[in-house]
Amino acid sequence: MPKATIIGLGMIGTSIGMALKKAKLPSYKVTGHDLNDQTARRSRSRGAVDKLEFQLAQSVKDADIVIIATPVLAIRDVLESISSALPETAVVTDTGSTKQQVLKWAEELLPRRVGFVGGHPMAGVEKPGPEDAKPDMFADSTYCLMPSRGASARDVQTVVDVVETLGATPLFIHPQEHDSFVAAVSHVPIALSTALIAATTGSPSWHEMGRLAAGGYRDVTRLASGDPTMNRDICLTNGTEIVGWLDRIIEQLQEFKGQVQEQNKEVLTRLFETVNEERLKWVEGILPRPGARPAVEIPGVVEQTSRTLFGEAVMIRMKRLLDFAENPPKKQGKDGDGPSTEKLK
């Protein structure tokens, strides 16, 4: 029975624990730890862990896999604290929103013999507590995986097993590519929600204006209700990519403003038609359709029939990632695809 330790028992950590405890094959034994004892107990009462361990280093001592589900900056502290207590055979993974920084910390702080596979589940809700966790939080979603240089095929396989137990689809991606992509599709949206809340609630008329705010406002501002520490940590560990994408969004808004000022009927018509179509394509491509395979392709998952072969496929893909890490393509200028979004061939 594989032993998993989950560090950080908020919405993400508790959801992972609930999914692992619900699984029959393999059946996981889960130990949980949280800085906040109350959060830890609330997570246990949701059925996310078999037992709690209030001493951080102690919590990992028998673990086959350690899952760090804290805000990004805390990952560094956790790695430092558990490093010497980790069994030789353990693999460490995390669920942090940014990855380049986390992988650097892992290489710097973990013993050589311990493999690290960075992870990022592309699902969740903005509420940070164990109360909003659910075992199927990650079902049918994409789960990014970024093995560190020292991770073995066995380490990767252990993490892939967990991801598949969650019902998610592993996606191997380069950390730099990951950080640029999430800056665009996840961190800049947080900035937009934040700016909209700040501008409107800061208005002297907010009390009256707020009465007219409805479903559109609610959706566009939802990310402003995210955990403040998590959002701050994202900004502090992915600043370059976020700034690059913010520039492009501000440019888009300036251009839009110009078209509104000029009352440019044709350009505005075309713009709204285009974004309507483009979003529809995304929604239709991403949302699971009945009977359809998931839109995200995973190297080997469908093609391979045995675990052994799948392990091999992961290795090949990993090798390509490592080659890429050692010989990254040059960054493109502002006319290219923005900060570090070069494709992995």
Next chain:
Amino acid sequence: MPKATIIGLGMIGTSIGMALKKAKLPSYKVTGHDLNDQTARRSRSRGAVDKLEFQLAQSVKDADIVIIATPVLAIRDVLESISSALPETAVVTDTGSTKQQVLKWAEELLPRRVGFVGGHPMAGVEKPGPEDAKPDMFADSTYCLMPSRGASARDVQTVVDVVETLGATPLFIHPQEHDSFVAAVSHVPIALSTALIAATTGSPSWHEMGRLAAGGYRDVTRLASGDPTMNRDICLTNGTEIVGWLDRIIEQLQEFKGQVQEQNKEVLTRLFETVNEERLKWVEGILPRPGARPAVEIPGVVEQTSRTLFGEAVMIRMKRLLDFAENPPKKQGKDGDGPSTEKLK
């Protein structure tokens, strides 16, 4: 039995029709018209109308109330086309997203004897067709009402009856105030969704990046799936207010970008904490709580016990609106509350 004519049988018009047909007291007789015969038939199949009338002018000839539920620019054409066919006793209302322009058209195009009460339901979904209509679309939502100068208390009462039949709460508001408020809480959010879709889907890496886009991206971009004609018309009739609010949002984003560049941990922490709290206040204040009265106060609705008195209260409020329209306070500069958001005392 009051006779209502609904012009424009998309999501909004069909939802209104379904709600009116579902109501027992009063029981409405509903005639429907849509430029597009197929849309009209699909709306009828949803049970939104008793009969369809394919000739626009003909559709209003027996109406007690005419409800125009088309995109904003089309309202002008409709007013022009129905003007001479309207019965003397009819009142006309609309559901357009912007109001100053619509009220000008109504004063210009409708016969003196016909009252106009501008309306704007603060609910709906981004899908424009009759398929996405539902009779409780407006239940527990705010419904802005802006009587024109010539509207009588009886005209206002007729529209209030319809709004209450929809389960919505009427909110009397000055058109200029309305247009500024919705620019902030509804139109700028459309601009943000649009800019985010344009920037991301326009990237050469979109095909790969899109795999990482999840719930946050989906919510923040939802408004980009709105009806292109409706969105364009909003920009063409509320440009000044939208541009004013866009400036403030761009300013917010620039400031945010600066804090990220400087890795200003304290300021970012405070910002994310503040927006989290402010949004929570809004969510808690607006969402109906069990047993609580709606957060929106309507002059007279609770206080008054008889229809007559309510009519009087509306008249008093209307008079204040008209005084305000005739002697509007001066526009404030950029240090004030932005474009035309002065409060109505």
